[in-house]
Structure formats: C-alpha cells, structure tokens
Amino acid sequence: MNDILVVEDLRVYYELPQGVVKAVDGVSFNVREGEIFGIAGESGSGKSTLALAITGLLRPPAKLVSGRILFKGVDLTKFSEREWRSIRGKRISMIFQDPTTYLNPVYTAGFQVAELFEAHRGGVISSFLKDVVEIFRRVKIADPERRVASYPHQLSGGMKQRVLISMAIAEKPDLIIADEPTSALDVTIQAEIVDLLNELRRSLRSSIIFITHDLALLTEIADRIMVMYAGKVVEIADRESIVSEPKHPYTRGLMESVKYDRKVRLKAIKGSIPSLIDPPKGCRFHPRCPLAMDECGIYEPKRVVDAKGGVVYCHLYKGE
C-alpha cells in the first residue's frame, strides 16, 4: 500500500512568555492509503497540535519549527495560504471535537454545507441544496430534506456531528482528520458515529486519521495506532500488536488502564504528564516508568523498528 501522508521529524513549538512549549517534538509517521490511523495520547501530548499542523491551521504563538509533511509526495509546509485553500475541504478535511461550536449559529445546516460546494465548484449556493440532501442521506441524517433548513440550535449533538462529517466527506477527500470526533457525544451516539466513519472509509476509500485519548476505542477501529507522550512518538504498531503485545511501558500502562477484567483492579499510571517547557531529560516518560533504567534519564531513546514494521522509542529494545 502507498503512503498518502508522510510526516518527517515534525516540530511545532508554542513561543510563550513563560518559555517555549515543545508541543510536537520530532514526530515522524506515515499514513497509508485507505487505512484508519489512530493517534492516542493524554491531553497535552500534542495530538491536536499535530492535527492543526497537518491542516495548516496553526496560528501564533504556534510555530512550525522544522520537519516535512508530505501529502501525496508534496510538501505541505511550503504551501501558501492560497494553495492551502485549494486542498482544504477538498483533498484534506477535518472533523472536529465539539460539534456544537463548529457550526455557525446564524446559518442553516444546509447552507453551511452548500457553501463548501460553492467554494470548490463555483456557482450559486442555492443550486447545491440537492447535493446537500444527498450527502446528508449518506451520513444517515434522518429526514434530510427538513434538516437542510434547520438551524444548528435545532439539531441534537449527534446530528450536528453528522452535519460536520457530511462537510468533511462532501468532496470525497483523500485524507480525513478526525480530532476527538466522539469525545463530546453520548456513548450510544459515539458508537453510531464510529460505525458511520468506518462505513464511509470503506465506501470513499479515504484515509482517516483518528485522534483520541481513548485507546480502547482505537483498538476497535484503527488499522494502525500511534501512541504519543509529551509531544513525542512512543510507539507505532498495528492494532493486533498494540492489543496483544504492547512494547513501550507507556502503551502497556495505557492498555492496562483501559482493559476490563472483573478480577483485576484497573491500574493507573502514576504521576501526570510533564511540563513541555522543561521536559525531563532522556526519555520523557522515565520519571513515571516502572521499568526505568539509568540510561533512560540521560539519552533519548532511538527509533527501533521490529520485523512487523512496528516502531518503538524505548531503551528496553535495541535494534537488531
């Protein structure tokens, strides 16, 4: 399978008066065509900043310091605002966390989706309403003809998320970035939205980057999973490997804290995420790591690739 997106040594820093926050610090990964690539991490691990960087929506004080983002072989970091406009919403799209705030309260849902068609295809907004109904049907909005004329406040949370998803898939993009798309929703609706994304992935053949703090959720839908910790990649592996043999102690900790077993008490990872202004030396996880060795506090762990193509950054593993 070909890579649709390759991120190489990406660094995004926030320059604040208190110091430089290294939100994304040397992250490399690749997303293959048609896969669901999951990114998991605690809040503050840099996963949302990563999403903004890939869509070119970083705003000061965030600054892309170095690295390359290759989308179909083209480096997005060199894009002008005009070039960005031509691919945003069309080739790369995004689904946001809180559907209630991402719709403009003064326009009807149908209008806002039609606006996307207008921006990329040209023509009058009113002529696209039929297409909007079609796309609403596709994301399983009940009674789409009526919903086209509904204002955001007249829609439920799940419905609004469906509207946002319809915007994201309207132009059949190659890559959809879903940033915590289910976190603001009820559990039952979460399941529906996840099913919908899964189904759309198959019918559209788009790749999806699914960002969430919920590793358990990712082990159900993602093909491959990347775990982030304090702005760095900790482990990248396919779903089976993460579930059956997580390599990095942090991934193990996360899995143990979500695995459900009546007999065993859930284990929590001790401590909390470190300050990104002054992160721990060496491996950033070492102050909380149960298996920490002396070298962990001195050297940064190197990238180790295993036979299956999984990547882990940990001193426990030495490259062959």
Next chain:
Amino acid sequence: MTLLHKVREARRRRIREQWEVFKSNKLAYIGLYILVIMAVISVIGPYIAPRDPYEFDLSKARLPPSLEHPLGADELGRDILSRILVGARYTFGLSVLSVIAGASIGTLLGLISGYRGGLWDTVIQRVNDILLAFPTILLAIALVAFLGQGVHSLVIAIAVSSMPVYVRLVRASVLQVVTEDYVVAAKMLGLSEWSIMVKHILPNVMAPVLVQLSYHMGLAILIASALGFLGLGVPPPSPEWGAMIGSGRVYLFRSPHIVVFPGLVISITIIAFNMVGDGLRESLDPKVRALVRRL
C-alpha cells in the same frame, strides 16, 4: 415545497421570532412607531406643512399657540409647526443617514482591523484613538469649522464623529468571534478570507452594532441640534430643530413656546431611539429569544 423554499422559510421564521420578541416590549414598539412617523415626515414634510416655513410676518412675531398657528409663531412670525415638519428632514433625516454612513465605514474598518491584525490593525486603531480622544461634539465642531458651514459638512461631521465607536465595537467583537470554532471550520472548508469575513464574522458581530446604532442615532440628533444651536449646522433660514431653539433662546422667558416645541420634538425622538435600542438588544439576544420561545 422545494428545498430552497424550506431554507428561506426557516430564515423567515427566525426573523419572525425576533420580531415577536421586539413587539412584546411595548415601549420599544411605541418607539418604533414614533420613528416611523418621523421618517415619513422627513420625506413628505414640506407637502403636509400647513404654511410656508420660510414666510415671515413680523406682525405675528412670537404669537402664542392658536388655531391659526397650532404651535405658535417664532420671533419672525414663522409658523413653528410647519418649521418642525419641514425641519425633520434636516435634523432627523440627516442625522440618521450620517450615522448609518459613519457606522458602515466604522464597521468595515473594525472588521479589517480585527480580522487582519498586524499593520492594518495598528494603523486603523491609532487613527481611531486620535479621533476618540476628542469629545464627539468638539470633533464635530472642528470638522464643521474646517469644512465650512453647510449640509455636506454636517453629514461629514456626524459621520466622522460617530465612526470611531463602531471601529472599536466591531473590532472587539471580531476578536471574540475569530476564535470561535465555526470560523476555524469555515477555514477548514477552504473558504476565501473575504467570504469568511463577510459571511461568517460580520453577521455574528452585527447585533451589538445594531443596538449601538439605534442609541447613536438619538445621540446624533443631539449633535446635529447642538451644532444648529451654535449656528454651525444647516445654514439659516433652514428650519433645523436645534437652530430653532438657538434663535429662540433669547425669548425663552417671554415666549417659551418658540423653544419648548422643537425641544420637545428632539427629546421625544431621542427617547424613541433609546426605547427601540432596548427592544433590539432584547430581540437580538438569543438567550432572551429562547426564553420567549418557551413561553
């Protein structure tokens, strides 16, 4: 019903809802009536005036109200009622239009300043600061002094002196709206800067502008009459309300009607504007609307 109709219908329903809330505020409703009447008089004033507002007859000077002159005659024997009716277009019409002009320019500048930021913001805000540093009336007087007396300089004076408030107001609202997620979402859809600014930001900053506008129109009438009172407004013998008070003030104690009636009209108009402003503030506030919807 076609889809387009449905979307239009939804929009109409929303406006109807705002109108219902506005109407439920009786004072605002009365205020609106007064303003509509004023607006009509501004247009047709000269045709309904019972007498020629310019024709003077010294034998009738300072006649108190009578059947012949319902509001009396002024110091030159001109019919005060006719002068008020014809003067509406100078005081009311002129101020309203000038404020709308000033507010439009101010809104546009505020929009650019808030959305673009950087050098645009710095330049617009510093110039605006200078304008704001002068008291409104002083700025207006200075502008009239600089441009010379006349209708056009009155318009420019009111427009320019009312503009800075809107630049500030809109900029502040824009800074708030820009961080809203739906603006990020609009960017993510690949919309152009211009359409984000006009379609997504402008409608969401209009509510405070409209409210400010209605209060401000009252204020502008005060400025226009103050300039008229000082002899800097529309040149005589035009029957501008403030000028009527200005020329009649000498006779305030002997013939109060010359001053009282135009003064009353000015006050009523300004109060009407304020009442409408209150009503607008309520009806444009989605929280109040939601409350009314539930009742």
